Amino acid sequence: MKDNEGLESARLMLRRFTPADAPALAAYRSDPEVSRYQSWESPVPMEEAERWANTFSTGNPRDPGWFQYAVERRDVPGLIGDVGVCLSEDGRQAQLGFTFAPVFQGRGYATEAVARTVGHLLVEEGLHRVWATCDGRNVRSAKLLGRVGFRREGHLVQSTWFKGEWTDDVFFGLLASEHRAAPDSGHGS
Template identity: 60%
Template sequence: MFPQTDRLSLRRFRPEDAPALAAYRSDPEVARYQSWASPVPVEAADALVRSYAAGDPAEPGWFQYAVELKAHGALVGDVAVCLHENRMQAEIGFTIAPDRQGRGYATEAVGAMLRELFDERGLHRVSAECDARNTASARLLERMGFQREGRRPEFTWLKGEWTDDLLFGLLAERWRALTA
């Protein structure tokens, strides 16, 4: 339920995570392709953390995992999973603090989450979508084995403009072949 790697713990959010969450979600470059507006005040982050902590990762709907660096106990980002009602498929998303990007944390956290979803929970499919301009996220998904399934032109109205969405999918069979 709470994946681990050598460097990272994916865990439930805790109240003390609010300042770090507010800091990285307030960065305009981090927020650029996301649904929230920056800055994110600590009070708003505190409410988000309480909401995230109250969720149940085994139940359908969104659950937000805190991504913690084991060596320092520092919050470096989050991974969101939306478990489908049928409990056989999910959608995934991720955010990493700007000062922690480029160190493989997103790849490691997403990989750990995919192992949990496919290998432990036995899901059939995991999907993801991102703003077409978010090339770093699209590349990460492709490195993890996701296949691009489509592009929805001018599908999302985001921060005063229409944006294209890229759609990705990864089937359990492909995951098993890639990780064998």
Template identity: 60%
Template sequence: MLRPFTAADAPAFAAYRSEPDVARYQGWEAPFSLAQAEEFVRDVAAADPTAPGWYQFAVEAGGVLVGDVGVGLHENRRQADIGYTLATAHQGRGYAAEAVRRVVAYLFEVRGLHRVAAECDARNVRSARLLTRLGFRQEGHRVQSTWAKGEWTDDLLFGLLATEWRTATGSRG
């Protein structure tokens, strides 16, 4: 289930963002403190998911917060970037694929966006595979383009157009 974050999510959010395997390819450092999580939850709870900028959806399974999907809506309101994080204990069960698929469907079919993009560290093979499985095309490979956690990393760039989504899903949106 995708839903807004609540204050009660902060401890679980801090816990999975503190996992070294979860934080490895992300822009934050582990451990991720409870104070950081509480601030994040406060900020996202006050955000408007239809306004330009970043908004995070909580991903819940069986009443438990298992991850999040972020949407960075561009100023033109016709395109967005997405990102996602899933707690290690809940990986490999299809939750990330289902959550990202639902967010992409919402962006194309409800919000009427033209394009959704994503990027990931080139070493994050599971993330790249997930995007490809969902119909994203790899559009680029930037070599040593990001300085992260004391090293230069390669970035893979992915994109998906609404027309491609409609063709792949049979949607008329």
């Protein structure tokens, strides 16, 4: 991904992170409801957000491992969330994750960003499969994945010791062939 490249949808730009994104990143990732099902603890100190933004800004979306897209609205610049993609070593599958600021939740932005990312991975990049996992209590994320076309593949009961308690893990998957067959797969997004 070159500095000027990114993904666009009707209302959003998914782009490379910049150091200027650190304050917004710290703000929404510090919200206890945002961090509840995520691997980090809140609050997120500004120094940590600056390190994250710098690390995210140097990644290559075509290299194995995690790449984080900064998400902003096309009409008003400014970070509203992020979508992470973890490309497998063989480059044929990817795991997906997403985090959005509370003020921008419930407006379809996360669904639009995830759908655009999935279309990019399965259609433009030619991956075979995209998958995601979420905490069994994270109903909103599970519903979003269903809206985008993911199939629920498994539910592991109390399988992870996480933030001081046993939690369920729910797995979702989507094959390129399923995405192409969907009536509203967003190929032209």
